[in-house]
Amino acid sequence: MADLQVGSVLVTGSNRGIGLELVKKFLESPVPPDWVFATCRDPEGPKAQELKALASEHSNLMVLQLDVTNHSSILEAAKKVESKLDGSGLNLVINNAAMMHRTMLHDSTREDLMESYDNNVIGPLLVSQVALNMLTRCQAETYRKDGILSVAIHPGWVQTDMGSMAAPLTKDASVRGMLRVLASLSEKNTGTMMDWEGNTLPW
Numbered sequence: 001m002a003d004l005q006v007g008s009v010l011v012t013g014s015n016r017g018i019g020l021e022l023v024k025k026f027l028e029s030p031v032p033p034d035w036v037f038a039t040c041r042d043p044e045g046p047k048a049q050e051l052k053a054l055a056s057e058h059s060n061l062m063v064l065q066l067d068v069t070n071h072s073s074i075l076e077a078a079k080k081v082e083s084k085l086d087g088s089g090l091n092l093v094i095n096n097a098a099m100m101h102r103t104m105l106h107d108s109t110r111e112d113l114m115e116s117y118d119n120n121v122i123g124p125l126l127v128s129q130v131a132l133n134m135l136t137r138c139q140a141e142t143y144r145k146d147g148i149l150s151v152a153i154h155p156g157w158v159q160t161d162m163g164s165m166a167a168p169l170t171k172d173a174s175v176r177g178m179l180r181v182l183a184s185l186s187e188k189n190t191g192t193m194m195d196w197e198g199n200t201l202p203w
């Protein structure tokens, strides 16, 4: 992994895809975080078995239930994180959880659109008060003075359930790239959107 060193990190949607790859890379790091909080909707379900197996091998990995559309589950997870960190605070929050409807816009129902908005915009906002795209820019102005960096990182088109196997990028390459980008961030990047190779993207 690139030389990103953090004391603690929380990743949402970490039971599969890019989220799971991020968790693996943090655990494999030569200087792993003291705590990796891997959150997912259903830690006991069939789609979280790989994550659970990792947790049995790594004492610094804590798997927590968190559905980004369920405010009380976010608050419950936050309580558990707080008590583990004992006042030291989280260093990094990765709002990775998201969903995508495969329908074209003209075929989308009101329910489809509301569900996407709930998962992909309101969810990340509730998790860390950091929203996607333009919202990240507004948030960044608020948090800059507290030394908190806020960026949106596009992972590229990646071979996951969402990206499909037709995608050109492996999870490994995308996540390595994003971790390199994270390691290189400074205040000048806050509020921007970047890609996995570190290029700044227009809003």
Ligand SMILES: NC(=O)c1ccc[n+]([C@@H]2O[C@H](COP(=O)([O-])OP(=O)(O)OC[C@H]3O[C@@H](n4cnc5c(N)ncnc54)[C@H](OP(=O)(O)O)[C@@H]3O)[C@@H](O)[C@H]2O)c1
Residues within 6 Å of the ligand: 012, 013, 014, 015, 016, 017, 018, 019, 040, 041, 042, 047, 066, 067, 068, 069, 095, 096, 097, 098, 099, 119, 123, 154, 155, 156, 157, 158, 159, 160, 161, 162, 163, 164, 167
């Ligand atoms: N793959 C690409 O080509 C691509 C391109 C652009 C952006 N991205 C972004 O990269 C991130 C990861 O995507 P991916 O390709 O890894 O997708 P993925 O394979 O479909 O995985 C999505 C993850 O998000 C979780 N999730 C969905 N809704 C959730 C909710 N309400 N609460 C908690 N977790 C929830 C899923 O959990 P369940 O298992 O419970 O469903 C799963 O762990 C997303 O933000 C996506 O928008 C991906």
